[in-house]
Each structure stands twice: as C-alpha cells, then as structure tokens.
Amino acid sequence: MRFRTLSLSLSTLGVPALALAGWAAMSANTAAPRPDLASAGTYSVDPVHSGVFFQIKHAGVTNFYGRFNTFSGSFSFDPAAPEDGSFSFTVDAASVDTGAEGRDNHLRTPDFFNVRQFPEISFQSTSVTPSQEEGAYRIEGDLTLHGVTKPVTADMMWLGTGEFRNAPIGAFEATFRIKRSDFDMTKYMAEDLSDSGGLGNNVTLYVSVEARKE
Amino acid sequence: MEPSEIILYAGLLPGAIVGVGLLCAWLTWRAIEKRRTAGPRPHALGPIWVLPILLGLALIPIDLARDPRVQVWPKETTERFPHIIVAACLFALIDTAVRAPLWLSAILRIPLFGAVSWAILEPLPRTGDASPGGFWLLIAGLGAALAAVSIAIDASARRVPTWITALILLVAIAPIAPVVLSDFPPDAPRPAFSLSPAHFAQGAFQAGALIAALGAVALAHPLCRALRVDRALAVPTIALAAAILCAARWFGGSWAGAGWTPGLPIPALALFLLAPAAAAVPALPGIRRRGPMIRLGLGALFAAICAGLGTWLAHESIPARPPPGDDPYADFYDDP
Numbered sequence: 001m002r003f004r005t006l007s008l009s010l011s012t013l014g015v016p017a018l019a020l021a022g023w024a025a026m027s028a029n030t031a032a033p034r035p036d037l038a039s040a041g042t043y044s045v046d047p048v049h050s051g052v053f054f055q056i057k058h059a060g061v062t063n064f065y066g067r068f069n070t071f072s073g074s075f076s077f078d079p080a081a082p083e084d085g086s087f088s089f090t091v092d093a094a095s096v097d098t099g100a101e102g103r104d105n106h107l108r109t110p111d112f113f114n115v116r117q118f119p120e121i122s123f124q125s126t127s128v129t130p131s132q133e134e135g136a137y138r139i140e141g142d143l144t145l146h147g148v149t150k151p152v153t154a155d156m157m158w159l160g161t162g163e164f165r166n167a168p169i170g171a172f173e174a175t176f177r178i179k180r181s182d183f184d185m186t187k188y189m190a191e192d193l194s195d196s197g198g199l200g201n202n203v204t205l206y207v208s209v210e211a212r213k214e
Numbered sequence: 215m216e217p218s219e220i221i222l223y224a225g226l227l228p229g230a231i232v233g234v235g236l237l238c239a240w241l242t243w244r245a246i247e248k249r250r251t252a253g254p255r256p257h258a259l260g261p262i263w264v265l266p267i268l269l270g271l272a273l274i275p276i277d278l279a280r281d282p283r284v285q286v287w288p289k290e291t292t293e294r295f296p297h298i299i300v301a302a303c304l305f306a307l308i309d310t311a312v313r314a315p316l317w318l319s320a321i322l323r324i325p326l327f328g329a330v331s332w333a334i335l336e337p338l339p340r341t342g343d344a345s346p347g348g349f350w351l352l353i354a355g356l357g358a359a360l361a362a363v364s365i366a367i368d369a370s371a372r373r374v375p376t377w378i379t380a381l382i383l384l385v386a387i388a389p390i391a392p393v394v395l396s397d398f399p400p401d402a403p404r405p406a407f408s409l410s411p412a413h414f415a416q417g418a419f420q421a422g423a424l425i426a427a428l429g430a431v432a433l434a435h436p437l438c439r440a441l442r443v444d445r446a447l448a449v450p451t452i453a454l455a456a457a458i459l460c461a462a463r464w465f466g467g468s469w470a471g472a473g474w475t476p477g478l479p480i481p482a483l484a485l486f487l488l489a490p491a492a493a494a495v496p497a498l499p500g501i502r503r504r505g506p507m508i509r510l511g512l513g514a515l516f517a518a519i520c521a522g523l524g525t526w527l528a529h530e531s532i533p534a535r536p537p538p539g540d541d542p543y544a545d546f547y548d549d550p
Contacts, residue, residue: 110466
C-alpha cells in the first residue's frame with residue numbers, strides 16, 4: 001500500500017515535472033534573440049533558394065526557358081524608403097542550363113554568350129521607385145551582358161520578409177525585358193530583329209531572390 | 215539557321231561565286247587576249263587577280279546570313295571573320311597584281327598573319343590564357359608559322375597544276391568544319407558526332423564556305439588550265455582557317471566536368487595549321503616529275519595524315535562526363 005502511494009505520488013509529481021522541464025526548454029529556445037524581420041537592411045543573395053531564369057522565343061512560336069545556376073548578389077532595401085535601395089547582381093554566364101548538355105556547351109561558345117570572352121552578366125541599379133501596385137517597384141540600372149552595358153528597367157515585386165533557420169530573410173522577384181540585339185547578341189535572329197527567327201530578339205529574365213539579412 | 219540556309223550560304227553560293235566567277239573571268243580574258251594581234255601570250259597567268267576578289271565575295275555571305283549587322287570593328291573578336299577575309303583577300307589581290315619577289319612577300323605576310331591572329335586572340339591576356347609577354351610571343355609565332363605555310367604553298371603552286379593544289383588544300387581544310395562543329399559527348403544518348411569539344415557552329419559554317427570555294431577552284435580549273443593560283447589562294451585560305459581554328463581552340467570548348475576544356479588541344483591545332491603545307495609536296499624534288507595522280511596522292515596523303523592526327527587528338531581531348539551522384543545541394547545541407 002505504501003509502495004502504491006509512493007508510486008502514485010511520484011507519477012503525480014513526475015508529469016508536471018516533465019511538463020515543467022519541457023516548458024523550461026521551450027522558454028530557453030524562445031528566449032534566444034528573434035530575427036529582425038523589419039525590411040530595412042542589407043541582404044546577401046542565398047543562391048540555394050534563388051533562381052535566375054530566361055525566356056526566349058524559339059522558331060517564332062515556342063516560349064523556351066532556361067536558367068543560370070551560379071550567381072551572387074546583394075541589395076539594400078526598405079519599402080518605407082525605396083529610393084534609398086540599391087541592387088547588385090552577378091551571374092556566371094557559363095552556368096547557363098537548358099537541360100541539354102550539348103546545347104549548353106554551344107550556348108557558351110562565341111555562337112551565343114561567348115563566356116570565355118564575356119564570363120559575367122551583371123546588373124547594378126541606379127534608382128528604385130515605387131510603382132502603382134502595392135509592393136511593386138521599378139528598378140533602373142545598368143545591365144552588362146555579352147560585354148555590352150545598357151540601361152534597363154526591371155519590374156520588382158517585394159515579397160516581404162521572413163525567417164529561415166533563425167535568420168532574417170527578405171525576398172523579391174524582378175522581371176527584366178530586354179532585346180538581345182541591344183547587347184550585340186544577334187546570331188540566329190530574324191533580319192528585322194523580330195521574334196520570328198530561329199531565336200527571338202526579346203528575352204525576359206526572371207530573377208527570384210531569397211536573401212539573408214546581414 | 216535553317217539547314218537550307220546553311221547549304222546555300224556555306225556551300226552552293228560560295229562554290230557558285232568562285233566557280234562561275236573564275237570561268238567568266240577566264241573566258242573574258244581569253245577573248246580579250248585573242249583580239250590581240252599577236253594572240254594569247256604563251257606564259258600569261260590569266261586573270262589570277264580575280265580569285266582573291268571572288269574569294270572575298272564567296273566567304274562573307276555566310277557571315278552576313280548568320281548576323282546581318284555590319285560592324286566596323288566588333289568588340290567580340292569572333293565577329294571579325296569578315297574583316298580577316300577582307301584583309302587577306304586585299305593582300306592576295308595586291309600580291310597577285312604586284313608580284314613582288316617571294317622573299318619580300320614572305321616578310322610582309324608575317325605582320326599580316328600576326329594581325330589576323332591578334333584580331334581573334336586579343337582577349338587572351340584577360341582570360342588568363344596568356345601573360346602579356348606570352349601573348350605577343352604567341353602572336354609572333356603564329357604570324358611566322360602561318361607565313362611559312364602560305365609561302366610553301368605559293369612557292370610550289372606555279373609548278374603544280376591548280377586542281378592538284380586546290381584538292382590537296384581541300385583535303386587539309388575539309389576536316390575543320392566537322393571538327394569544330396562537334397556536338398554531343400560520345401556517351402550521349404543521341405547519335406554521337408563528337409570529333410572535338412569545340413561546339414563552334416559559326417566556325418564550321420565559315421569553314422564550309424571555304425571548302426566550297428576550294429572545291430570550285432578545283433572543278434573550274436580543267437576549263438581554264440593555264441590559270442595558276444599562286445599568290446591568290448594561299449593567304450585567304452590560311453588566314454581564314456587559322457582564324458577558325460584559333461577561335462575554336464580558345465573560345466569554343468566543353469564545360470562538362472571540371473571546368474573548361476579547350477575546343478582543340480594545342481598539338482591538334484598545330485597539325486591542322488600544318489596540313490595545308492601538304493600543297494607543297496607535289497613540287498618537292500623527286501616528286502615533281504611524277505604523274506599528276508601520284509603528286510596529288512602524295513600531297514593528299516600528307517594532308518590527310520596531319521588532319522587525321524589532329525582530329526584524333528581533338529577527339530581524345532573530349533572530357534569524360536562527371537560521375538553521376540554529385541549532389542548540388544551538398545553545400546545547403548552542410549550549411550548550419
């Protein structure tokens with residue numbers, strides 16, 4: 001009887017004790033400094049959770065997509081003061097990936113990107129202005145592609161901030177609409193520089209970025 | 215480009231321009247010569263000066279078909295093929311007209327071929343392929359070597375029937391097109407067509423036009439037998455072939471596996487550049503008095519050995535595919 005009472009007492013005490021220990025552990029976890037989720041700040045691009053994609057017309061009909069696998073970049077941005085924002089991005093042209101090894105090698109040769117001569121594609125913003133739509137902005141800047149630098153404008157959608165692995169992150173998507181003829185990439189293009197040739201002139205670049213706040 | 219366009223601009227058109235152009239020039243020249251009171255001059259070379267002009271007209275359309283813009287001096291060095299063709303054809307035109315002593319022509323060819331090499335390889339110090347000193351050494355070496363090959367051809371061309379010279383050059387140059395075009399890795403699921411890691415279609419099209427032009431010279435010659443191509447054919451042929459090969463070596467390539475593999479290994483490049491010198495074989499002592507087919511055969515054999523070895527070396531340089539199982543997310547998982 002005595003033994004049963006003792007066991008009951010221990011078990012009665014044990015459950016709250018375990019709960020207490022668990023609460024204490026959770027408290028210790030939540031007591032760690034929470035990430036700063038405010039947007040303002042400087043971010044560095046997380047290449048694992050970001051992507052650079054392009055779309056081009058093939059044979060005047062198809063929307064063909066490819067991507068670049070290696071890139072880096074950083075930006076500083078505050079939706080409350082977008083005009084102070086700055087975006088910088090560099091893409092390794094040799095990392096072009098269309099899912100076909102032979103074609104990718106061809107794309108790297110002088111027939112297209114000529115990556116030995118022009119290894120980098122880069123963008124440096126010069127101004128950021130808010131657009132009409134909520135969370136939308138226009139980024140103006142200089143795009144260097146194929147050794148040619150031209151001013152371009154990108155439509156950017158600020159996706160907000162969050163947390164990943166206890167680190168603050170920010171995310172946006174930007175869309176660049178360029179003509180490859182502006183960058184002296186006119187091979188396999190229609191003589192009238194339209195999209196009707198083997199490969200079109202208009203190229204859309206999609207940049208989807210997740211970045212860690214520094 | 216559509217296959218029909220490639221066949222037209224890299225085959226039919228250059229061949230027609232050179233073949234028909236040569237025949238028309240020859241027949242016109244013959245008609246003018248016959249009106250002379252003394253009749254045709256027995257040792258006249260014919261309208262040899264017309265060949266560099268025809269070559270210029272024949273070799274440029276493929277470049278314009280691929281990229282219709284005309285640029286004064288393109289930043290991208292591989293866009294300078296038309297400039298190289300014009301420079302080489304102009305040199306050949308002046309050389310055929312002036313007919314300076316061969317030694318003087320040889321000296322003048324060194325800076326010409328040096329300039330051709332520089333026009334293509336200008337970025338090498340920036341790409342890290344050569345130090346500034348090494349780069350200029352390379353340019354000087356290429357200039358001298360290409361001048362030597364072209365002089366060897368021209369020195370023998372007057373003693374060798376034109377069709378033999380043209381056919382031997384054809385054997386030497388023809389493999390360049392498929393080699394630099396090379397497409398899929400040998401273990402790719404598609405039919406393998408891998409002669410090198412170059413993947414340089416532009417160079418292959420340009421080489422195709424050159425092959426068609428050389429073929430047209432060989433075919434047209436039986437109808438204008440007195441025509442000799444010395445000073446007219448070698449410089450444009452060597453200049454364009456060298457430009458294609460150098461561009462394929464340093465700017466083409468394969469990026470499978472561990473980084474960049476050059477489009478052609480240096481020994482293969484050297485063999486391809488040496489192959490046209492086979493056109494001098496039929497004029498060598500001991501061979502020059504043989505029958506035309508033996509002279510052609512020996513020259514073509516030398517060209518085929520050089521080009522064949524070059525092709526084999528290029529094929530051997532194709533990188534193996536990276537082993538399967540590389541995890542692109544390895545860094546992600548290791549990231550705390």
